[in-house]
Amino acid sequence: MTSPLAFLKGHGTENDFVILPDPENAVDLPPAVVARLCDRRAGIGGDGVLHVVRSAAHPEAKHLADEAEWFMDYRNADGSVAEMCGNGVRVFARYLQHAGHVTAGEVPVATRGGIKHVHLDKNGSVTVRMGKAVLPEAGVTVTVDGRSWPARNVNMGNPHAVAFVESLDHAGSLDAEPPYEPAAVYPEGVNIEFVADRGPRHVAMRVHERGAAETRSCGTGACAVAVATARRDGADPAVTGMPATYTVDVLGGTLVITEHPDGEIEMTGPAVIVAEGTVEPTWLDA
Numbered sequence: 001m002t003s004p005l006a007f008l009k010g011h012g013t014e015n016d017f018v019i020l021p022d023p024e025n026a027v028d029l030p031p032a033v034v035a036r037l038c039d040r041r042a043g044i045g046g047d048g049v050l051h052v053v054r055s056a057a058h059p060e061a062k063h064l065a066d067e068a069e070w071f072m073d074y075r076n077a078d079g080s081v082a083e084m085c086g087n088g089v090r091v092f093a094r095y096l097q098h099a100g101h102v103t104a105g106e107v108p109v110a111t112r113g114g115i116k117h118v119h120l121d122k123n124g125s126v127t128v129r130m131g132k133a134v135l136p137e138a139g140v141t142v143t144v145d146g147r148s149w150p151a152r153n154v155n156m157g158n159p160h161a162v163a164f165v166e167s168l169d170h171a172g173s174l175d176a177e178p179p180y181e182p183a184a185v186y187p188e189g190v191n192i193e194f195v196a197d198r199g200p201r202h203v204a205m206r207v208h209e210r211g212a213a214e215t216r217s218c219g220t221g222a223c224a225v226a227v228a229t230a231r232r233d234g235a236d237p238a239v240t241g242m243p244a245t246y247t248v249d250v251l252g253g254t255l256v257i258t259e260h261p262d263g264e265i266e267m268t269g270p271a272v273i274v275a276e277g278t279v280e281p282t283w284l285d286a
């Protein structure tokens with residue numbers, strides 16, 4: 001890289017991202033570069049990178065360009081590619097507003113998980129229509145420090161395993177991915193959520209994210225948790241005909257998730273831009 005690379009830093013409930021505006025898709029992002037940018041000691045630091053590219057300029061999003069001008073090319077902190085990021089897409093829309101590409105209101109964003117419609121509210125909160133969850137039958141058993149739990153398989157565009165625990169402390173340090181079996185259920189890896197009850201339609205969670213270790217929030221994870229909890233509570237909207245709204249506490253704040261009888265899931269929470277600057281090309285190339 002010869003010229004300085006512009007970046008911003010943003011977060012949604014403390015799920016934090018390095019934002020790289022690159023409308024024409026001119027920046028090469030091999031995994032090592034992403035990992036370097038996300039390094040919390042030697043780099044900028046983040047749970048992932050939001051590579052902001054015009055859909056028309058990206059081979060994976062060209063076909064969506066008529067519906068969404070912008071594509072969220074999401075990368076995990078280890079450089080791996082993910083299909084979707086629920087907090088990321090809210091921060092992505094906040095960036096588009098910050099940069100003057102859109103005004104408050106409805107913003108379609110192309111992702112590898114399809115088009116997501118994001119609503120930027122005047123009060124500062126950001127709501128995204130996440131689409132429908134898929135609940136494959138096959139689940140796994142997750143084990144931490146000698147305790148095991150069955151985990152519900154919920155796909156939000158990306159894969160999740162949701163385990164209900166008595167105490168979030170039982171999830172342990174989450175420094176490493178908790179072992180689960182059978183491993184074959186998730187050939188592409190998985191995000192693992194641990195959930196504890198806090199009150200009626202109110203839960204708290206911790207998460208080990210694929211490609212990023214423990215994070216302080218995960219939007220797709222919170223949606224997976226709300227969906228699994230509604231099934232556990234006998235509140236599946238497709239069965240009751242009533243929307244199910246859950247408050248999900250994460251380490252970095254609170255997200256509110258509503259699943260509608262047609263299966264559509266909406267998630268609301270904060271999304272902020274905290275800084276902007278340029279990356280030293282010599283550092284990045286080193």
Ligand SMILES: N[C@@H](CCC[C@H](N)C(=O)O)C(=O)O
Pocket residue numbers: 015047048076081082083084085086087088158159191209210211212215217218219220221
């Ligand atoms: N933090 C995100 C999810 C990011 C992708 C995930 N780690 C994966 O690999 O699927 C969110 O807010 O949804």
